[in-house]
Amino acid sequence: MNIVMLGRPGSGKGTQATRLMERLGVPQLSTGDMLRKAAADKTPLGLAAKKLMDQGQLVPDEMVIGIVDDAFRTPETAKGFILDGFPRTLKQAEALDAILAAKKRALDKVLFLDVPAELIVERLSGRRSCPKDGSVYHLVNAPPKRDTLCDKCGTPLVQRDDDKPERITARLDAYDRDTAPLRPYYEKRGVLAVVHGVGPADGIFAELLLRLGIKD
Numbered sequence: 660m661n662i663v664m665l666g667r668p669g670s671g672k673g674t675q676a677t678r679l680m681e682r683l684g685v686p687q688l689s690t691g692d693m694l695r696k697a698a699a700d701k702t703p704l705g706l707a708a709k710k711l712m713d714q715g716q717l718v719p720d721e722m723v724i725g726i727v728d729d730a731f732r733t734p735e736t737a738k739g740f741i742l743d744g745f746p747r748t749l750k751q752a753e754a755l756d757a758i759l760a761a762k763k764r765a766l767d768k769v770l771f772l773d774v775p776a777e778l779i780v781e782r783l784s785g786r787r788s789c790p791k792d793g794s795v796y797h798l799v800n801a802p803p804k805r806d807t808l809c810d811k812c813g814t815p816l817v818q819r820d821d822d823k824p825e826r827i828t829a830r831l832d833a834y835d836r837d838t839a840p841l842r843p844y845y846e847k848r849g850v851l852a853v854v855h856g857v858g859p860a861d862g863i864f865a866e867l868l869l870r871l872g873i874k875d
């Protein structure tokens with residue numbers, strides 16, 4: 660299964676991609692996670708990317724295409740992948756086509772999680788994540804069991820800098836400007852499946868499986 664998850668920031672792509680990864684046994688390739696790791700490791704690419712990420716701006720295409728290209732060289736991606744947060748521009752979509760074509764592969768499905776922009780601010784501002792294992796929570800919709808500690812490892816949860824309210828608008832603007840054109844791009848090819856991304860995560864996951872032709 661070669662899958663791309665599309666949708667606004669905060670539409671639940673990461674959460675659902677993780678569930679799909681566990682269900683399908685193929686890796687989740689999250690460019691946001693890769694860039695945050697590079698920033699935490701203080702690599703030159705990571706430090707350059709962090710400045711833009713903290714402002715809610717997209718990282719330049721060449722940078723992010725490079726890290727995706729590297730990820731596709733790992734053997735784990737041979738049996739499939741779930742791309743989460745990539746592509747985010749038409750140039751990235753074309754680069755992905757070229758990477759896959761070189762391997763004589765193609766996308767099976769592009770899953771678009773449809774969440775209205777009005778709901779995004781509330782979703783992103785309540786999001787908290789574990790800096791140690793990457794688990795994601797929401798203060799209201801999916802709160803941790805104890806205070807603001809990770810259920811799995813007890814580490815205090817943090818708010819991503821780019822989830823602060825003043826950054827969210829910039830991210831939504833970047834989405835409208837650069838990423839929204841990908842929906843018609845994949846629709847024309849007949850690989851797009853639009854799933855309503857509001858409501859309990861279990862129901863959304865069931866709908867995604869249905870669209871992939873997988874029995875729940």
Ligand code: AMP
Pocket residue numbers: 668690691692694711712713715716717718719720723743744745746747748751821830
């Ligand atoms: P995410 O975790 O997917 O919300 O990504 C967090 C931030 O990382 C974004 O706001 C961008 O600054 C950067 N980023 C992640 N993926 C990409 C991409 N495909 N192209 C450009 N920037 C990206």
